[in-house]
Every structure is written in C-alpha cells, then in structure tokens.
Amino acid sequence: MTAPAQGRTPLMAGNWKMNLNHLEAIAHVQKLAFALADKDYDAVEVAVLPPFTDLRSVQTLVDGDKLKIKYGAQDISAQDSGAYTGEISGPMLAKLKCTFVAVGHSERRQYHGENDEICNAKVKAAFKHGLTPILCVGEGLDIRKAGDQVSYTLAQLDGALKDVPAEHAESIVIAYEPVWAIGTGEVATPEDAQEVCGAIRRRLAELYSQELADAVRIQYGGSVKSGNVAAIMAQPDVDGALIGGAALDADEFVKIVRFRDQ
Numbered sequence: 715m716t717a718p719a720q721g722r723t724p725l726m727a728g729n730w731k732m733n734l735n736h737l738e739a740i741a742h743v744q745k746l747a748f749a750l751a752d753k754d755y756d757a758v759e760v761a762v763l764p765p766f767t768d769l770r771s772v773q774t775l776v777d778g779d780k781l782k783i784k785y786g787a788q789d790i791s792a793q794d795s796g797a798y799t800g801e802i803s804g805p806m807l808a809k810l811k812c813t814f815v816a817v818g819h820s821e822r823r824q825y826h827g828e829n830d831e832i833c834n835a836k837v838k839a840a841f842k843h844g845l846t847p848i849l850c851v852g853e854g855l856d857i858r859k860a861g862d863q864v865s866y867t868l869a870q871l872d873g874a875l876k877d878v879p880a881e882h883a884e885s886i887v888i889a890y891e892p893v894w895a896i897g898t899g900e901v902a903t904p905e906d907a908q909e910v911c912g913a914i915r916r917r918l919a920e921l922y923s924q925e926l927a928d929a930v931r932i933q934y935g936g937s938v939k940s941g942n943v944a945a946i947m948a949q950p951d952v953d954g955a956l957i958g959g960a961a962l963d964a965d966e967f968v969k970i971v972r973f974r975d976q
C-alpha cells in the first residue's frame with residue numbers, strides 16, 4: 715500500500731444530498747460498516763454527510779456500535795441560535811457529535827444564493843463549534859471554457875478563508891468540485907483535478923505557510939465512481955473525494971473507499 719502524500723490520510727466522504735430517510739440511513743451505514751470492518755479501513759477516513767433528519771439516527775448507530783465511520787452535515791447556519799426558521803446551528807451539530815460539515819456546496823451557492831461572504835461566516839461558525847468544514851469550491855462550465863478555472867476557484871478560496879486564523883485553517887478540508895462535472899457523468903480528467911488542487915495548495919501556502927498547506931486535505935468531487943477514482947487519487951494534490959450519486963450505492967461507495975485495491 716502506498717503511503718498517503720505528505721502523510722495526509724485520504725478522506726472519502728459521501729454527500730447524500732436530499733436522499734435516504736432516517737431508516738434507509740441506518741441500513742446504509744450498517745452495510746458500510748460491515749463491508750469496511752477490516753484493518754485496511756484505517757488507511758482511509760470514511761465519512762457520510764446525510765440530510766439533517768438522519769443525523770440523530772446515524773449518531774446513535776455509530777456511538778452504539780463504536781463504528782469508525784464519521785459523519786457530518788451538508789450545511790450549517792452562520793448563527794448560533796435565534797429566529798432563523800429552517801436553519802440548523804453549529805451547537806446543534808456539535809451536540810450530535812458531527813465531525814464534518816460541508817460549506818458552500820455548489821448547490822447551496824446555486825439554489826440558495828450562498829456567496830463567498832456567507833461561506834466565510836459558515837466556515838467560522840463551524841470552527842467555533844469544533845466542526846471541520848469541508849469547503850466546496852469550483853468553477854462552472856463558462857468559466858472552464860474561458861480557461862479561468864484556477865483564478866475563479868482561488869477567489870472563492872480567498873473569500874471563504876478571510877480572517878480565518880491558521881490554527882483553524884490547518885484542519886479545514888477543501889473540496890474542489892467543478893460544477894460541470896457534478897452529477898453529469900462528465901468527470902474531470904486527473905490532470906484537470908490536479909491543476910486546480912495543486913493551485914489550491916499553493917494558495918494555502920501563500921495565505922498561511924507551506925507546512926499548513928502540506929497538512930490540508932484537498933478532495934476532488936464530480937462524478938467520482940469506482941472506475942475513475944484510482945486515477946484521480948494518483949494525483950499528488952488530491953487527498954480524497956467528495957462523492958454524490960455513487961455514495962448512495964453502498965457497494966459502489968465501498969469500492970471507491972478501497973480505491974487502492976483496483
């Protein structure tokens with residue numbers, strides 16, 4: 715087994731989006747746990763990001779059976795509490811022992827108007843409550859066609875990390891998700907993924923330090939499947955994947971987690 719680049723443990727996270735109710739969630743996580751209950755499973759960190767309504771069920775299962783699977787939410791409010799109908803706060807997610815929370819997923823940006831300022835507030839809210847943000851960045855098709863994918867994505871990174879101190883930023887996870895590859899079956903080439911993930915790491919070194927940049931995990935997301943994950947993971951600056959559609963099939967997700975076996 716090859717050692718993870720720079721000692722970074724790969725993170726494979728399944729973003730279920732608005733799929734699987736709390737009963738289906740229990741069955742799904744049990745299946746993952748059974749399939750991943752061996753020693754190699756320690757070489758990859760595995761997480762699921764279910765809908766809010768599933769989190770208590772997943773927590774009960776993970777706690778009760780002492781599973782190594784981690785879990786988190788798909789969004790977080792920038793506020794701690796109060797009259798914010800429909801929102802879920804950092805303290806609520808922390809109480810559910812969430813490890814991760816996705817921030818700025820392109821679907822939040824597209825359908826809920828989340829801009830870099832909002833993402834910045836949400837990143838800070840996550841850290842305030844001991845949660846690890848998985849900050850999603852990435853360009854749309856027009857930007858890609860114009861060849862501006864690196865500058866566009868780095869501007870999103872800069873905006874979301876504004877005034878985030880190094881002691882927090884060192885544990886962030888960045889997910890590079892080109893919007894044109896999400897749910898389309900059109901996966902970025904490994905070289906496309908490396909180009910932007912490498913640029914993200916260089917920007918982290920400029921914003922903070924090389925040491926911090928070397929420690930941060932950068933995922934690729936966008937039509938990841940068992941058949942393409944190994945080539946993407948072979949890139950030096952790709953440390954995992956944020957998986958949407960393929961994460962809803964437990965067998966397929968397990969194959970992705972076991973990318974080294976392919």
Ligand SMILES: O=C[C@H](O)COP(=O)(O)O
Nearest residue numbers: 729896897936937958959
């Ligand atoms: O969060 C996951 C991404 O949006 C990727 O989704 P996908 O694997 O269905 O393309």
